[in-house]
Amino acid sequence: MVAPEVPVQHWRIPAVLMTSVLVAEVGSATLKSKAVKRTEQIRYLRVFLRTPLAWALLLLLVGAVAAEARHREGNRLACASVAMLMDRQIFREKIAGPGRAEIRVLRACVEYATFTTYDTNNIPPLSTVRRISDGLP
């Protein structure tokens, strides 16, 4: 007696499922590669921080930043004090035409201190700064 042949069920995987499986695999691969990259970055950082030379580099970086800050602060204070000095000397009126020496100081002190004594409207690059009191162009 021959057993009746069981018809083989040919399942067709729907295209949507195929696509989602593919996306999941690609996504997983991307995540893996991201994780690998992150691990590598951490490893590089760890290796870097283990060496004494790295700390010397970081110390140099901090020192350079501190030196720049100190110079900028000194410059700002020098500009502020000379601006106060001049402003107190010439207090009667605004001077329309500052001398050559004053213009050089004004230019060196751009962004560090503002003189109020001198009219800087015609002195580039100081003239680019428009004050509210100048009104609309």
Place this chain on the structure above:
Amino acid sequence: MLVWLSKFGFNRAFLVNPVTWVATALVGVALLAANGADQHYDNTCAVIAPAVIGATADDEYFVQKYDNLTYQHCLGRIPQQWAGQWPLTDCSPGGQAHWSNGEPAWLPQKCRFNTGVYQLF
């Protein structure tokens, strides 16, 4: 020298490490910025000196605490030709205006700012 450096971690792994490159670049930028700020500070004081010293020729010039302050902030950066000619105050009792080389200066002093130009500030 290289043997000495290798004791502190100077090896191939250190050189090919991207973190080393980034740190070195940052150090370079910071050093350049510090050098630029230093030169700008020198330049500022070099232009401040003739402006302040030239102003003393004015008949109405008076010495005030800001002359001293500016001098202190520019100390060591004033060009040699101006170094001894800076007007300074001595606001201690009986004190007199003097130049930065120590010679007395016959300039009036204004040690207090509760009168005169004070209202402007």
